[in-house]
Amino acid sequence: MFLEFFFQYLVAGLTYGTIYAIVGIGFNIIYNTTGIINFAQGEFVMLGGMIAVTLHGFLPLPLAIPGAVMITMIIGGLIEMTFIRWLVKPSVLRMIIITIGISILIRETALAVWGESVRSLPYFTGNEVSSLSIGGVHISPQVLWSIGVCSIIVLFLNLFFKYTMLGREMRACAANREAAALCGIPTKNMVTLSFVLSAGIGALAGCVVSPITYTQYNIGTGLAIKGFTVAILGGLGNSMAAVAAGFILGVLESFSIWVLPTVYKDAISISILLAMLFIRPSGLFGNKEAMRLKDF
Amino acid sequence: MRTSRFTPILSLTGTVAAIQLLTLVSGKDFYLTQLTMTAYYSLVAVGLCLLMGFAGQISLGHAGFFAIGGYASAVLTTLNLSTYKDVPLISLLTRLQVLISRQDLYGAQILSVHPWVACVVAAFLALVISYAIGIPVLKLKGHYLAMATLGFGTIIFSVVLGTQRFGAADGISSVPPFPLVPGISVSGGSSLRVLNYYFAWLLVIVAMLLLVNLINSRVGRALRAIHGAEDASNAMGVDTSRYKLYTFVLSAVLAAIAGVFLTHFNGGIGPSEASIMKSVRYVAIVAVGGMRSLWGTLIMSVILNFFSLRGYFGTFDDAVFGGILILIMLFAPDGIMGSDLLALVRKFVRRTKAMRIQS
Numbered sequence: 001m002f003l004e005f006f007f008q009y010l011v012a013g014l015t016y017g018t019i020y021a022i023v024g025i026g027f028n029i030i031y032n033t034t035g036i037i038n039f040a041q042g043e044f045v046m047l048g049g050m051i052a053v054t055l056h057g058f059l060p061l062p063l064a065i066p067g068a069v070m071i072t073m074i075i076g077g078l079i080e081m082t083f084i085r086w087l088v089k090p091s092v093l094r095m096i097i098i099t100i101g102i103s104i105l106i107r108e109t110a111l112a113v114w115g116e117s118v119r120s121l122p123y124f125t126g127n128e129v130s131s132l133s134i135g136g137v138h139i140s141p142q143v144l145w146s147i148g149v150c151s152i153i154v155l156f157l158n159l160f161f162k163y164t165m166l167g168r169e170m171r172a173c174a175a176n177r178e179a180a181a182l183c184g185i186p187t188k189n190m191v192t193l194s195f196v197l198s199a200g201i202g203a204l205a206g207c208v209v210s211p212i213t214y215t216q217y218n219i220g221t222g223l224a225i226k227g228f229t230v231a232i233l234g235g236l237g238n239s240m241a242a243v244a245a246g247f248i249l250g251v252l253e254s255f256s257i258w259v260l261p262t263v264y265k266d267a268i269s270i271s272i273l274l275a276m277l278f279i280r281p282s283g284l285f286g287n288k289e290a291m292r293l294k295d296f
Numbered sequence: 297m298r299t300s301r302f303t304p305i306l307s308l309t310g311t312v313a314a315i316q317l318l319t320l321v322s323g324k325d326f327y328l329t330q331l332t333m334t335a336y337y338s339l340v341a342v343g344l345c346l347l348m349g350f351a352g353q354i355s356l357g358h359a360g361f362f363a364i365g366g367y368a369s370a371v372l373t374t375l376n377l378s379t380y381k382d383v384p385l386i387s388l389l390t391r392l393q394v395l396i397s398r399q400d401l402y403g404a405q406i407l408s409v410h411p412w413v414a415c416v417v418a419a420f421l422a423l424v425i426s427y428a429i430g431i432p433v434l435k436l437k438g439h440y441l442a443m444a445t446l447g448f449g450t451i452i453f454s455v456v457l458g459t460q461r462f463g464a465a466d467g468i469s470s471v472p473p474f475p476l477v478p479g480i481s482v483s484g485g486s487s488l489r490v491l492n493y494y495f496a497w498l499l500v501i502v503a504m505l506l507l508v509n510l511i512n513s514r515v516g517r518a519l520r521a522i523h524g525a526e527d528a529s530n531a532m533g534v535d536t537s538r539y540k541l542y543t544f545v546l547s548a549v550l551a552a553i554a555g556v557f558l559t560h561f562n563g564g565i566g567p568s569e570a571s572i573m574k575s576v577r578y579v580a581i582v583a584v585g586g587m588r589s590l591w592g593t594l595i596m597s598v599i600l601n602f603f604s605l606r607g608y609f610g611t612f613d614d615a616v617f618g619g620i621l622i623l624i625m626l627f628a629p630d631g632i633m634g635s636d637l638l639a640l641v642r643k644f645v646r647r648t649k650a651m652r653i654q655s
Contacts, residue, residue, distance in 0.1 A: 037439040083622065091629075092438035093354055097583060098625045100356075100576060104618025112611075221572055225450060228443050263458025270447040277444050278432040 007137040009254045015143045015212060017250025018150040019045070022205035023227025024234065024242035025157065026198035032174040032237050033194040036095045040079070040103035041202060042224030043110075047072045048203025049215030050110060053119045061124065069203045076199025080192045103220060110217040121210040146208045153201055154243055170194060174237075222266065229273035235283025245284060301512060304591055305505055312497045316490065327606075328493040329484070334601040335496035336558040339503055341581045341597040342590055343550035346507055348579070349587035350516065351543040352523035353434060354442050356575050357449030358551050361422050363456060363570035365552025366559035368418035370468040371461065372409040373560075381407055398472060411474040415556045422552030423545055430544040434537065446572065453570040467566030474560035482560045492561060499557070500594070503550060507590055519543060523588075573614055580621045586630050 023041055030038045052068035059067060083098055090098075124145050131138040161167040172180040173190040181187045206215065213219075230249055234241030249269055256268045276283070319325045344358050377395060380386045389395045390407065397407045409417075433444045456462045463469075473483030480491055510516055518539050521529035530536045559565040568574070581600055585593030600617075603609060609616045 037443070039442075083626065087626070093352075094625050094629050096354065096439060096442045097579065097621055100579075101618045101621035101625065104573075104576065104614055105622065108612070108615035108618060222450075225443070225447060232440075232443075261458060263454060266454045267451045270451050273447050274432075274444055277436055277440055281436070281440060 004137065009258060010251060011137060011139055011143060013251030013254030014247055015146055015209070015250070016253060017247035018146045019205050019209045019213070019223070019246075020226045020230045020249050021243040021246025022150055022153060022201055023223050024230030024246055025153070025239045026202045027227055027231040028237055028239045028242055029157075029198040029201070030194050031231070033170055034084075034191050036084075036092070036099070037228065038195075038198070039096065039099040039224055040106060040220070041198065041227055042220035042222065043103050043106040044072055044076060044199045044202030045206035045223050046110060046215060046217065046220045047075060047106065047199075048206030049121070049210040050114050050119065050206075050217070051203070052121055052207045052210065053215065054114075056121060061122070064121075065204070065207045068207055069200050072203035072206075073196045073200040077192055077196040079199075080195035084195075085188060085192065103224070107217055107220055114217055116217065118214050118216045119210075120214045121207060123211045124208075140212070142208075142211050146205075146212070149204065149208045150243070153204065154239065157201075157239060166193070225266075225273070226269055229269055229276070232273060232276050232281070233284055235285050238283065238285060241283065241285040248284075301508060305501060305508065308504065308594075309501055312494070312501070316493060325489060328489050330602055330605040331598075332489075332493045332496045332561060333558060333605055334598055335493075335500050336554040336561070337578075337601045338500055338594055338597040339554035340551040341578055341585075341593050342500075342503060342507060343547035344578050345582045345585065345587070345590055345593040346511070346519075347543050347547040348582050349589065349593070350511055350519040350523060351540050352519075352526075353540055353544065354579070355445045355544070355547070356442055356572070356579060357445040357447075357452070358547070358578050359570050359572070359574035360449040360452035361426060361548040361551040362555040362558075362574070363452055363565070363567075364422050364425060365418045365555030366565040366569060367456060367462055367468065367555075368421050368552075369411070369414045369556040370471045370559050370565050372414035372417060373411050373472055374406075374468060374470060375408045376406045378405050378407040408472075411472065411560065415474070415553070418556050419549050419552050422548050426545045426548030427541070430541045430548075434540045434544060446575075449570070449572055449575050453567065453572065456570050457567045462567075465567060467564055468559075469564035471559055471563050471565070474557065482557055484561055484563050496557065496561075499553075504590065504594065511590070515539065515542075573617075576621070577617050580617045580624075583624050584620055588630070 023045060026041045026044065027037060030036065030041070048068050051071050052064050055064035055067045079102060083102060084095075087094075123140075123142050125141045131140050132144070133139075159167075161171055169180070169185045170190050170193065172183065172185055173187050177187050180190075226249065230242050230245045233245035233249060234243075249272065252272065253265055253269055256265060260268070315331065316328065319327050340358055340362055344355060347353050347355055377386055378397065381390065386395065386407075390397070394410055394413050395407055396410045397405055429448055433441065433448070436444055457464060473481035473485075475481045476495065480495075481488065482492060482495060484492075511519065518529065518534045518536075521532070521534055522536050522539060526536055555565070555569070581597045582593050584600070585591075585596040600620075604613055604616075
């Protein structure tokens with residue numbers, strides 16, 4: 001009995017872990033090319049879920065989800081072009097405040113468009129009660145979907161950054177922006193692309209988890225904090241580590257419910273974030289020597 | 297020039313009185329209620345201005361300190377200890393006037409902490425928490441500092457929202473009036489409206505006096521040096537971490553005191569006061585006021601808070617603050633009171649003049 005509970009909590013933790021990981025990866029992509037933290041990252045997840053729900057009103061699910069991802073990618077690109085592209089060497093404080101402002105505007109627009117009601121996509125396969133039994137543990141097929149999609153995203157990103165010209169150019173831009181510009185890489189376009197990419201990834205995550213976690217206009221801020229925690233936990237800029245950190249945070253949170261009231265779930269993850277920032281800002285898997293050269 | 301520093305304070309005092317007279321003459325003295333609340337919110341804003349504009353440290357958790365003050369005071373003054381009144385410690389505290397007994401709405405006897413004691417405890421609590429949080433948090437910079445303070449704010453919000461003792465989503469109501477001198481108290485009653493208005497603005501004036509003196513002193517110069525170049529000022533022998541910490545604590549205590557009095561004025565406090573959006577609002581006000589201008593912050597705080605409290609922004613309340621944040625940071629990062637925008641206007645005027653001459 002105890003073991004069964006244990007695995008049930010573990011699976012729940014892994015489910016939440018995947019979404020945290022994806023938000024964390026979204027932070028990393030933008031951070032890597034621009035050096036800024038996009039506080040509106042969680043809003044992309046919300047937008048993805050919301051747009052998919054709306055599109056699903058008149059489109060089948062396999063079309064609604066790609067459609068939602070595309071639309072969110074366009075929104076991500078437009079946001080970058082409108083607010084960020086033309087700024088000349090903005091200070092960190094200025095960028096923080098601008099992205100916070102963007103997140104508020106997206107949230108308020110979503111509130112105006114979709115209202116306060118909680119929405120969700122239908123389960124991709126089966127329904128709420130269908131479950132696969134693996135070794136006595138009941139797993140909703142949607143959990144497998146979300147873990148699967150997360151793995152595909154990570155795999156795709158790795159291949160993209162390693163083997164495609166565009167991915168390499170983005171990495172060059174991250175390593176040294178001026179040198180990249182001197183090599184003829186259009187660095188400004190790379191920044192736009194990073195926004196498009198992380199918006200798309202966030203939106204996809206938002207669609208996949210929507211059946212389990214539901215989507216509401218105000219889920220963005222919470223997800224952004226969790227995603228940032230994951231990004232920090234893994235070491236900012238390191239996407240593979242962010243996945244591992246996502247699972248760690250998801251599982252920790254899920255087991256915390258076992259001992260503490262649910263309302264303190266958020267406080268737990270934020271305490272982890274704070275502790276991490278104070279003790280080891282380079283992250284669990286970060287290189288301390290290399291991180292010493294960075295500003296925290 | 298020693299006198300020039302106090303001219304703005306004097307004109308603030310004059311304006312406060314003039315506005316009261318204006319509302320009296322025009323018969324719109326109900327505006328004073330919102331103006332009083334505005335004064336308390338402004339207290340938070342000017343404190344945050346000192347931290348953001350002068351010490352150069354962002355805080356996205358100041359609503360948390362406001363809530364700490366408000367909730368501490370609300371809990372202590374609504375606590376009912378009358379069942380324990382025979383316990384020696386409780387009866388001793390009652391005799392020392394630390395605990396006072398009063399009747400609630402239904403005539404039941406309530407033995408709770410004296411508001412003055414509760415206020416001191418609340419301010420002290422904010423001091424201790426901000427000190428403890430400030431030591432590790434202020435070592436961080438940029439994004440990390442922003443996220444850490446945002447995280448602090450979120451913790452306070454979720455604790456307030458999740459704890460039954462704090463009234464969960466309903467907050468705490470029926471907080472008693474705060475007695476200032478016999479006959480005068482901080483409360484929402486319409487007979488005390490004018491007095492409350494003056495008391496709230498007196499607090500703001502005192503705070504401004506304190507802050508203006510502070511930024512014109514050795515401490516202020518040190519803070520400006522930190523904002524300009526932290527490493528350089530450190531090398532010049534400025535104890536940067538200590539100054540940053542003291543500024544953080546001072547602004548937190550100011551926020552807590554504002555929280556205490558607004559809670560007594562409103563007769564209650566709800567979890568929305570601790571929300572992230574509230575913290576972002578304070579940041580927006582400081583940004584609009586021009587990070588480095590206490591007076592700019594105060595003026596913008598009065599305008600924005602008053603409009604917001606009167607409900608002029610309607611359902612777009614949060615969106616207005618978000619939009620303001622973006623617009624200001626994109627086009628006038630030094631605030632609309634800052635010199636940049638004025639210079640821009642001047643440049644524009646000059647250019648159009650030049651064009652006219654050319655044509």
